[in-house]
Amino acid sequence: MKLDEIRKVTVLGCGTMGPGIAQTFAQHGYPVTVWSNVPEEHERAVKVVKTSLETFVQHDMFRSAEIEPVLKRLSFTTELEAAAGDADLVVECIVENLEIKGGLFRQLDACCKYDALIASNTSFLDIFKVTPERRQRRTVIAHWFAPPQIMPLVEVVRGPGSSEDTVDTMVALLRRAGKTPIVMQKFVPGFAINRMLRILGRETFFLLDNGYITADQLDLAVKASLAPRMMVLGLVQRYDFTGLDLSARNLENPDFLEPPLDNRPKSLFDLVEKGDFGVKTGKGFYDYSGRNYEDVLKERDDKLLKVLKSLDFLVTPEKG
Ligand SMILES: NC(=O)c1ccc[n+]([C@@H]2O[C@H](COP(=O)([O-])OP(=O)(O)OC[C@H]3O[C@@H](n4cnc5c(N)ncnc54)[C@H](O)[C@@H]3O)[C@@H](O)[C@H]2O)c1
Structure with a gap:
């Protein structure tokens, strides 16, 4: 998938990292759906994102007139299929547990578009071991740093089956979202940082x-x-x-x-x-x-x- 074909982003997980990643894409014009099973997390995320946007405004790094449009680009759901079914990019940002992530990847395989890109925010895990075979080409790790809406670096880790196209598009997308991506040529637990x-x-x-x-x-x-x-x-x-x-x-x-x-x-x-x-x-x-x-x-x-x-x-x- 090419950069301009990415129109809709879905973030799975709404804990410490999910809201800030969703905010980053929404600030750069993308409609973003955030999925988590826990509705209270949705309420907290809206507050956290709003406070963060106001902080950017106070530092002259964002216009206050843009706060409402960004918040409107964010939607929240507990329904996985509704969240991921039409996504061009799925950012997996749930609890750091390989078995649980693997289970989610299998569910995603059943509901995501065939050519959707999948990026895991895992910090240490070899998620490629639990990625369904036909999704390997379009899957990478894209590891953000807290707070993700502020810290520039994202480590993009190439999996054994990730295509050049997938890595290139991910890097270009992150640059478009104001980030500083670096590419790790292969998986090692913990990546560089x-x-x-x-x-x-x-x-x-x-x-x-x-x-x-x-x-x-x-x-x-x-x-x-x-x-x-x-x-x-x-x-x-x-x-x-x-x-x-x-x-x-x-x-x-x-x-x-x-x-x-x-x-x-x-x-x-x-x-x-x-x-x-x-x-x-x-x-x-x-x-x-x-x-x-x-x-x-x-x-x-x-x-x-x-x-x-x-x-x-x-x-x-x-x-x-
Ligand atoms: N916290 C950080 O500073 C940081 C930085 C970079 C990467 N990460 C990575 O990002 C991912 C998320 O980390 P976090 O700190 O946001 O975690 P968190 O504990 O704050 O949030 C985890 C999210 O996963 C959901 N969840 C929990 N169990 C689940 C299950 N069984 N099925 C589906 N969803 C479930 C929770 O409801 C929540 O939305 C992890 O892979 C972590 O390693 C974290």
């Missing part, structure tokens, strides 16, 4: 669990050093500025304390066992209780949009 995050997470939980530093001090340290420098130099070019000789010697330092591989870090699992899942439950490493969900997201988005204005020239090649 979640693999980096996993390594950083290992060190984060090692430092927290062993009492070397508190969460707020670690976050402050990262914001005041790694984060802004990475925006300018990425990961690889930073070595050139540090000096490769020094970087090599640092790696060979025999006194460095390597963090052990620990996939049940105490600081994380204690919170999970208490049901403290972060912003969505009102408490995680930080306490958001007493504040409503949209306000917490808005505060984050206000800060991100300020950063994004300066990020734009770094990630948009013609402005770099």
Whole structure:
């Protein structure tokens, strides 16, 4: 399917990611149907999208007269066939569970148009293993970053059977929707960025669990050093500025304390066992209780949009 043949988008899943992905396509003129089995999620999504659009307006990145048209382009349903039957692009954004995603792909196979593109937002899973054979050509992973209506990157991962045409159209569509797509030539769990995050997470939980530093001090340290420098130099070019000789010697330092591989870090699992899942439950490493969900997201988005204005020239090649 070519870019101009994509006229209608369907987003399956309406949790943390679905609404922002739907908003992005609706902001770029596409009618979008959002499907989830849980009607309360629809109500929350409308509020979240409206607040997000207002935040864009406050940052002079969107016109207030456009808010209503965008909201009108969004519709919500609990009926899968009604949602996906006429879609040119289906974005799968449900719970991260291979069996459940596989079940949904089989249902989609029965109701989607033959040439519809299917893009999964999975973070780690090899969804190609559970994609029906005749859908492989038109299926990719397109992995967005939270909040998806703001963060530029989408990792497009080619499956073993994905056609060139499918990858090209997906990349072109994401560019048209204002995103910065990159292409992974083949599947590896976590793709590029979640693999980096996993390594950083290992060190984060090692430092927290062993009492070397508190969460707020670690976050402050990262914001005041790694984060802004990475925006300018990425990961690889930073070595050139540090000096490769020094970087090599640092790696060979025999006194460095390597963090052990620990996939049940105490600081994380204690919170999970208490049901403290972060912003969505009102408490995680930080306490958001007493504040409503949209306000917490808005505060984050206000800060991100300020950063994004300066990020734009770094990630948009013609402005770099
Ligand atoms: N949260 C993130 O920061 C993030 C970032 C990038 C990618 N992702 C990926 O996006 C996908 C969705 O993540 P999320 O954070 O929005 O999840 P979420 O838990 O916030 O929402 C999950 C959605 O799936 C639905 N769902 C749950 N069980 C279901 C079932 N059995 N059948 C059909 N639908 C079901 C829920 O109703 C909800 O709409 C996952 O694959 C995740 O790995 C998440």
